[in-house]
Amino acid sequence: MPQTPTQVLSVSELNREAKYLLETSFPLIWVEGEISNLATPGSGHIYFSLKDKRAQVRCAMFRNRNMRIRFKPQNGQKVMIQAQVSLFEGRGEFQLIVEQMQEAGIGDLHKKFELLKQKLEQEGLFAPEHKKGFTQLPEMIGVITSTTGAAIRDILSVLQRRYPLAEILIYPTLVQGKTAAPDICKAIAKAQSDNRCDLLIIARGGGSIEDLWPFNEEVVARKIFQCPIPIISGVGHETDFTICDFVADQRAPTPSAAAELITPDINEIxxxxxxxxxxLRQLMEGRIYIHQTALDLLKQKLEQQKPANKIIQDKQLLTHLRHKLDSLMQDRLSSCKQSIAITQERLKTNSPDKIIESHKTKVTTLNSKLTTLLNNDIKMHKHIVKSLARNLNAVSPLNTIARGYSVLESKDKHVVTSVYQTKVGNKIDAIVADGRLELEVLGVRSGDS
Incomplete structure (x- = not known):
């Protein structure tokens, strides 16, 4: 007799239990495959199959997740997805709920990025003590970027608006592709060789990690670190980070921000x-007003004194006071003009052009001193080398042979220094200044015989 089942599940209960088991048994996983059966309905969700040569699985990526994709998925495209294993209860279909999607190979680039970042950080290339400061009033600004991109237009627009006093020197370079990294290094080397710029901007617009990869190359990072000119990195958008950003002396979120960072606003100046x-004008007007008020008070007092016997004295006093007031006003006015002249001279003395010229003179002087010290050091080391060469020649066995002595050598190439190392009949060589003599031992006598 068949057994009576103790529990019977409905189809919906079965699917719900299966979905629960799948979602609780698997963490978020990464899966790589090829897109097929891609569907993008008006809801904004994405539905597709992910397949390889032997199998496929249904996938769903909802609108709040696919808005973060930086590329347009296509049928036949290889991708990597991070997904939650699940089950569509309505049809009992096994599926993946996609959290994020990357083009195939992006994961390797991220890993390569993190490994290089960790390596260079351990070597100290990102350390704050290596960051160079830069002047707030640059005279010459170098820009390393493509001459056809939007980055150079944005930079030139900002510099013209904020600080048109600075000169701009553009070092054209590729900013994308396999040859971009060595091209960037050449541009940095050219700027370093020219030695005309107060600082450099390395820039390009935003893009995918592959587009920005030249700025993640180790050769570019080391070239930036070795450059004595302060470098500001303005690569990509605000959310993009490259190795170039970490090793540069200053990082700006965009090319335009880099131009704003290094220049003051001419309108503020x-x-x-x-x-x-x-x-100054208000100070002068205030002083004149005070003396004018004093003059008016004196006039009022003069009008109040009416006795006839004091009129002549008052006129004389008034004339004297007027002369004194005129003299005082002239003195005050002269003092104010002198103060203005001194202030103007100070402004001229503190002009950015003079400060920059002073720093250039100091750099030239230091460079001359450094050249002199290096030349002196080279001469000293040359003298030491010559002295060592003379000492070496003095103890050289070749000099001894040249004076008429010889060195005896056995057939097995050992130097004969004792009569006990040979015997009658042995063949030996005598090394003299201009060659060898082949000898035969006819007799052996010790030093005491």
Whole structure:
């Protein structure tokens, strides 16, 4: 007699239990395969199959997740997905709920990026003590980028708007592709060789990790680190980070931000100068007002004194006071003009052009001193080498042979230094200054015989 089942599941209960087991048994996993049966309905969700040569699995990626994809998925495209294993209860179909998607190979690039970043960080290339400061009033700005991209247009626009006093020197380079990294290194070397720039901007617009990869190459990182000119990195968008950003002396989120970071606003400079001029003018007007008020008070007192016997004295006093007031006003006005002249001279003395020229003179002087010290050091080491050569020649066995002595050598190439090392009949060679003599031992006598 057949047994009565103790528990009977409905289809929906079975599918629900199966879904629970799948989702709780598997963590988020990465799966690589080829897209097929791609569907993009108006809801914004993406449905597709992920397959390889032997199997396939249904996948669903909802709108709030696929908005973060940086490329447009296509049928036949190889991708890597991070997904949750699940089950579509309505049809009982096994499926993957996709959290994120990358083009195949991106994972390897991320791993390569992290390994290089860790290596260079351990070597100290990112250390703050190696970061070079840069002037706030640059005279010459070098830009390393493509001449056809949007980055150079953005940089030139910002520099023209903020600080048109600076000169711009462009070092054209490729910013994408296999030959871009060595091309960037050549541009840095050219800027370093020219030695004309106060600082350099390395820039390009945003893109995928493959597009930005030249700025993650080790040769570029080391070239930036070795460059004595301060370098500002403005690569990609705000969310993009490259090895170039970490090793540069300053990182800016975009090319435009890099241009803003290194320059002051010319309007702010003009505003500060206008404020100084306004303060000086207000000070002068205040002093004149005080003396004018004092003069008016004196006139009032003069009008109040009416006795006839004091009129002449008052006129004389008034004339004297007027002369004194005029003299005082002239003195005050002269003092104010002198203060203005001194202030103007100070402004000229503190001009960025003079400061820059002073620093250039100091650099030239230091370079001359360094050249002199290096030449002296080379001469000293040459003298030491010659002295060592003379000492070496003095103890050389060849010099001894040249004076008429010889060295005896057995047929097995050992130097004969004792009569006990040979016997009658042995063949030996005598090494003299201009060759060898082949000898035969006819007799052996010790030193005491």
């Amino acid at each position: 003009v505003y500060k100068i206008d404020r100084i001029e306004l303060n």
